[in-house]
Amino acid sequence: MNNLQNFFWWCAGIHKETLKKYPEEYNKYISIGATIFFTGLFAALAGGYALYFVFSGGSFALLYSIVFGLIWGLAIFNLDRYIVLSIDKTKGTFKQFLQALPRILLAVLIGLVISRPLELKIFDKEIKEHLRVEYLKQQQATIDTLNRTFENKYAAEYVQLQGLKTQADSLESSIKTDRQKLNHEIFGTKTDETSGVLGYGPYAKMKESNLQKQEIFLDTLRQRIQGKEALLSQRKVKEGIMDEKILTDKSLDSAINVAGFADRNAALSNLHKNPDGTEETSTQYAVFFITLLFVFFECLPVFVKLMSHKDAYDIAVANQNIVHHFESASNVDIEKNALNQLIPHRTDVAIQRRMDKLSQEYEAQKSME
Structure with missing residues (x-):
């Protein structure tokens, strides 16, 4: 437990000798250090998964994701540790916020970037169903486009084929009507076009002869239609249009499994849109x-430091910094005076340059104070 405490203190970036004078602040800085550590750990996991998602299917995807995850986690950990250390609790709330603002903006950006791959994994089933529907629509649209292009290319042949079909349909309808009239004539049914005499008379024989001629011509039309359709089918095969087919379930599963980030990201963005055109806001x-949630978790170390009150440790560290600044300024004054005493006896250029440099440092220290 003592080693774990020291580790979390190190994560929080505290000065151990100073903190040991204030035992009541131990738990506070353990919590801050743990928050920084677990944020870095979470960033490593999220970054590693993000890269694994990008390189999924590759031979070294796992290795790349582990290496990148470690580097990303350490970078975020070091950044959090530095910014938490740099927040001066002796200053006002607004100045503290300005110090933490770059990290907060970066955390928002990191949260947005890292959350997307994990959201894709969370909604994986819904995304696959959406992709299935979209791929079927795209394949059907491709087939329709190819067919329209082919029909435009052979418009004359399709016009002839349609004319033959129309003529055949009209003739078939006429044959059915004439067949009904023939039956009425044979069975003696009285109509405007039949004699009403039962039997197979001359009028019935004439109607049957006409029907046979019409049926022969109908067979000829059907043969011509079949020949025209066969010719167009051969041309479709030759131009590769028949190779485009509706995807089977197996083909769809294969296409979905190799779908890239762009397709999955677009599917996630459109999950709230139902096929009937309505929108489901719950998914959105x-x-x-x-x-x-990811953005908040990335900002958590800075928020914890900003929300914590100014304690005795913060005051002690601030006082130590003031002492160090005073000592540095005093050393500059002492060295400057020593050089001033040497100048009357030695006027070489090197000493003069050294004195000018020390003067500049002294003025910089005074302006900082």
Whole structure:
């Protein structure tokens, strides 16, 4: 426990000898150090997963993600530790906030970047279903576009084919009507176009002969339609249009598994849109609040330091800094006086330059105070 306490103190960047004079502040700085450590650890995990997602499927994806995760986590840990150390609690709240503002802005950016891959993993099932629908729509749209292009290219052949079909449909309808009239004539059904005499008479024979001629012509039309359709099908095969087919379940699963970041990111952004055009705000809110959670977690070390009150340790450290500044200024004064005494006896250029440099340092120290 003692080693763990010292480790968290080191994470908080405290001066151990000074803190030991104030035992009542031990737990506070253990908490600050633990917050900094776990934020760095979480950043390492999130950054590692983000890179693993980018290189997923590669031979060295796991190795790259581990190395990048460690580097990213250490960078965030070191940045948090430095900014928490640099916040001077003896100054006003506004000045403390200005000191922490760069880290807060960077944390917001990091939270937005890191949260996206993890959100993609959280909503993985929903994203896959959305991609399945989108890929089917895209494939159908591709097929429709190719067919329209082919039909425009062979518009004359399609016009002829449509004319033959229209003629065949009209003739088939006419044959059905004439067949019904023939039956009425044979069975003696009285109409405006039948004699009403039962039997297979001359009028019935004439109608049947006309029907046979029409059926022969209909067969000829059907053969011509089949020949035209076969010709167009051969041209489709030759131009590769028949190779485009609706994706099967197996093909869809393969396409979804290799889907890139752009497709998954677009699917996550459109999850709140239902196929019928309505919107489901619950999913949109869920994504938004998860992003806020990551942003808050990245900002947590700075917030903890800003929210903590000024304690005896902060005052002691501030007093030590004042003493160090005073001692540094005094050393500059002493060295300056010593050089002034040497100048009457030695007027070489090197000593004069040294005195000018010390004077500049002294003025800089005074302006800082």
